[in-house]
Amino acid sequence: MQNLKDKIAIVTGANSGMGMATVEALSDMGATVIMLCRSKQRGEEALEKLAAKKDRKLDLILCDLGDFESVRSFAKQVKERYPRVDILVNNAGFISLDRQETKEGLEMQFGINHVGHFLLTTNLLPIMGEGARIVNVSSGAHKTGKIHFDDINLHKGFNVITAYSQSKLANVLFTRELARRVKDRGITVNCCHPGAVATNIGIDRKTGFGKTITGLLKPFFQTPAQGARTAIFLASDDSVKDISGEYFYKCKIAKSSKRSKDMELAKKLYEFSEELVAEK
Numbered sequence: 037m038q039n040l041k042d043k044i045a046i047v048t049g050a051n052s053g054m055g056m057a058t059v060e061a062l063s064d065m066g067a068t069v070i071m072l073c074r075s076k077q078r079g080e081e082a083l084e085k086l087a088a089k090k091d092r093k094l095d096l097i098l099c100d101l102g103d104f105e106s107v108r109s110f111a112k113q114v115k116e117r118y119p120r121v122d123i124l125v126n127n128a129g130f131i132s133l134d135r136q137e138t139k140e141g142l143e144m145q146f147g148i149n150h151v152g153h154f155l156l157t158t159n160l161l162p163i164m165g166e167g168a169r170i171v172n173v174s175s176g177a178h179k180t181g182k183i184h185f186d187d188i189n190l191h192k193g194f195n196v197i198t199a200y201s202q203s204k205l206a207n208v209l210f211t212r213e214l215a216r217r218v219k220d221r222g223i224t225v226n227c228c229h230p231g232a233v234a235t236n237i238g239i240d241r242k243t244g245f246g247k248t249i250t251g252l253l254k255p256f257f258q259t260p261a262q263g264a265r266t267a268i269f270l271a272s273d274d275s276v277k278d279i280s281g282e283y284f285y286k287c288k289i290a291k292s293s294k295r296s297k298d299m300e301l302a303k304k305l306y307e308f309s310e311e312l313v314a315e316k
């Protein structure tokens with residue numbers, strides 16, 4: 037086990053599934069972990085459960101990644117409370133069968149999974165330095181993804197596969213371009229596919245719709261702790277401290293789609309995202 041005693045980590049989507057498992061693992065290695073959660077109730081319940089084990093250094097800061105003001109306020113609170121961030125695990129994820137929009141009118145999967153994390157990460161970069169690590173939790177679903185610059189919010193061609201895979205391709209492209217941009221500062225950026233994992237993903241938080249299907253699939257899927265292994269490995273293991281800009285599966289560099297390696301596309305998406313989050 038790595039020693040993360042003096043490290044300050046942030047995990048997004050920390051109250052459920054792999055996010056919660058990641059908080060558990062990083063705090064057991066000694067890190068102080070800031071849990072980013074959007075729901076006060078779900079965040080406090082998770083914090084209470086995790087804090088039941090002695091000596092864990094945990095903090096909870098609320099943030100809705102689908103709301104720019106909330107993301108900026110989260111980053112501001114982190115900067116007020118902590119001198120720096122050593123580990124950022126962009127794990128939170130959203131998938132939906134119907135088309136929904138974030139506060140700023142972005143299609144919600146792109147808005148939360150990519151743009152919210154883009155804004156969060158770029159706001160925290162000033163307090164990240166040499167040796168810091170950023171881990172983006174993507175998905176194998178990126179392989180069917182395209183970035184629809186001409187209709188990024190999918191007003192015309194929405195379906196869950198198009199939307200989710202676009203957002204997860206964006207996670208890989210963001211990883212590659214950001215890795216290039218922060219190379220000189222000694223910060224690494226990698227992403228991963230966790231595999232198929234039994235979590236709350238796809239379950240409607242208000243209606244509970246989706247629970248039965250997830251329940252039926254549970255015996256065939258990995259547990260959250262198993263699924264979180266690669267993200268935890270990238271966030272903490274010495275063997276990857278100098279690796280950056282890569283896509284991992286099962287703790288190894290893995291093959292990602294041709295499109296996800298297109299650096300022109302990665303640059304275009306980065307600049308497009310900068311424009312989306314620019315303060316008007």
Ligand SMILES: NC(=O)c1ccc[n+]([C@@H]2O[C@H](COP(=O)([O-])OP(=O)(O)OC[C@H]3O[C@@H](n4cnc5c(N)ncnc54)[C@H](OP(=O)(O)O)[C@@H]3O)[C@@H](O)[C@H]2O)c1
Pocket residue numbers: 048049050051052053054055072073074075078099100101102126127128129130148173174175176229230231232233234235236237238241
């Ligand atoms: N499970 C799989 O098989 C699988 C496969 C490939 C990739 N992934 C990826 O793995 C990551 C973790 O997902 P999971 O399977 O552990 O799902 P999960 O149990 O549903 O957890 C997702 C987390 O993201 C949070 N979240 C959603 N929308 C948010 C928002 N607007 N602001 C802040 N937090 C938000 C959720 O908060 P609430 O609880 O409040 O909704 C929850 O804490 C995701 O990026 C997902 O795309 C999962």
